Amino acid sequence: MNTQELIITWATPVFFLLIGIELLAAKLRDRRAYAGSDAMNSIGLGVISQIVGVFSKLLTLGIYAWCVEHLALFALPADSWWVWAGALLLYDFCYYWLHRCGHRVNILWAAHVVHHQSEHYNLSTALRQTGSGMLLGWLFYLPMAVLGVPFKVFVIVALIDLLYQFWVHTEQIGRLGWFDRVFCSPSNHRAHHAVNDRYLDRNYGGILIVWDRLFGSFVEEDDNDPPVYGTRSPLRSWNPLWANAEVYxxxxxxxxxxxxxxxxxxxxxxxxxxxxxxxxxRYPKPAFAVPNERFDPPVPKAWMIYALLQFALLLGMTTQFLGMAGTASLPALLAYAFYLVAGLSVLGALMERRRWALWAEGARLLATALVPLLSGRWFGVAHLDGRFALAIAAVFGLSALALPWLGKPSAAVGAASAAN
Structure with missing residues (x-):
């Protein structure tokens, strides 16, 4: 596990703690900040982004490392504070232009759209990240390599810029006075996520909102025109694979x-x-109208409890996957990644109450219970302790037995769910 993955892994419990605080703050204000299916979908997309990141490091970081070694105009010291400060400022500037182009160039929007698909705005939205952003996003940071920003400095300032943006994804923090005029803040970023005409394609700054003021892309949140979240071509699905593929x-x-x-x-x-x-x-599409309601097909309580438990198990497995990324073989990592992404996709189908989802989930549960028990192996673990194999079999075997009690999918709800 590299430094970036290690820090994100350790930061994850803090993310969930802050989500809990946000939930409590919303409850005390008698507001609904979260919808269960939407939050799982957003966090699941963040998980997939991290999984993809394990395989894309050669492209996103390897190219930068090569460029800074062979093309750098200056040899900047990695132990000088001004290099770190300048690198953070320069990274945020490059991020502004990547973000702006991500809204104005369709092939870049095809990757970035994932972050905007949620029709809710809360801290789980911050975790909703693309799985394909590595294809072209790295191009925007090559000027830093040419200027000689050391690789280690680049990795850390990139992480700082990313982590900063987590807290601005909330409706529970209002205006912040002078802070809103200088930095990206919850108010500024709420406007960025809105589909209202007033706010569309504005406020791209990551840490500093000054870039938007300099380059004419700033708009202030207006209480008379509350932000409506999502995209102008709504996703209307909990399928994480479709979320990443729809615009492409x-x-x-x-x-x-x-x-x-x-x-x-x-x-x-x-x-x-x-x-x-x-x-x-020849293929007309309806004109955009600000939606009056959010995509939220009803889910019985038993289904939601079941999905949350299975989702928690998949999150735990993802932590193990990230931990073994630096030591396991490529086939083992690919197999584990396929299992995790398939599991998240099936849970999304369950939340849409697709007719095939119960069968797919049953097959997943039985395979997860029986394979470790019969083979004595798990992803990345050649010799699984018998007690662990028995525990896995018990957890997923009981889950398979509980599955029929959830009831059959409703045809009416299934029809209301988005078709891919």
Missing amino acids: WHTAVDAWHARRWRDKLLLWLKPPGWRPDDVAA
């Missing part, structure tokens, strides 16, 4: 339908929502 898919379909090769390319480079005239005419 819709863009690819439009590119297939476009008659001109120029338009096939422009669909990826133009702002989100742009479509060639011929495609828009």
